[in-house]
Amino acid sequence: MIKPDAVERGLVGNILSDISDSGFKIKALKLTKLSIEEAKTFYSIHSERPFFDELTKYMSRSPIVAAVLEKSNAVLEFRNLIGDTDPATAKKGTIRNKYAISKGENSVHGSDSDENALIEAKFHFSGREILL
Ligand code: DAT
Numbered sequence: 443m444i445k446p447d448a449v450e451r452g453l454v455g456n457i458l459s460d461i462s463d464s465g466f467k468i469k470a471l472k473l474t475k476l477s478i479e480e481a482k483t484f485y486s487i488h489s490e491r492p493f494f495d496e497l498t499k500y501m502s503r504s505p506i507v508a509a510v511l512e513k514s515n516a517v518l519e520f521r522n523l524i525g526d527t528d529p530a531t532a533k534k535g536t537i538r539n540k541y542a543i544s545k546g547e548n549s550v551h552g553s554d555s556d557e558n559a560l561i562e563a564k565f566h567f568s569g570r571e572i573l574l
Pocket residue numbers: 488493496497526527545546547548550551552554
């Protein structure tokens with residue numbers, strides 16, 4: 443996902459360009475908006491964390507861009523491209539280093555496993571919206 447802070451600042455083109463330049467193929471793509479309930483479902487793994495309320499309010503405040511990306515070793519490769527959760531420690535040249543505002547408003551989401559990538563792809567897209 444390209445998160446609200448980045449969509450709000452007109453960074454969708456820059457971020458998709460970084461993603462393509464890093465060799466990812468786009469298999470599904472849409473601009474949409476999460477309701478507070480959808481944000482709570484998407485981030486349910488973090489429901490007991492102190493930042494959950496802040497996180498779900500932020501993720502539902504304005505549009506996001508959802509995408510399914512393909513590359514060999516995609517989960518790890520994408521996490522390398524986006525960098526650490528906190529832009530202050532994200533490596534130079536990573537998307538979060540370049541664009542993120544803070545640990546909370548960090549511009550992009552990446553799945554943390556192949557299993558969760560499939561769950562998250564199905565959360566955002568119907569079968570016919572994902573190109574095989
Ligand atoms: P990541 O997005 O790098 O996988 P995560 O899964 O630990 O990070 O947390 C999910 C999101 O929750 C993260 O992108 C931003 C928010 N978040 C995490 N830790 C936070 C904190 N200490 N304060 C505020 N927001 C936080």
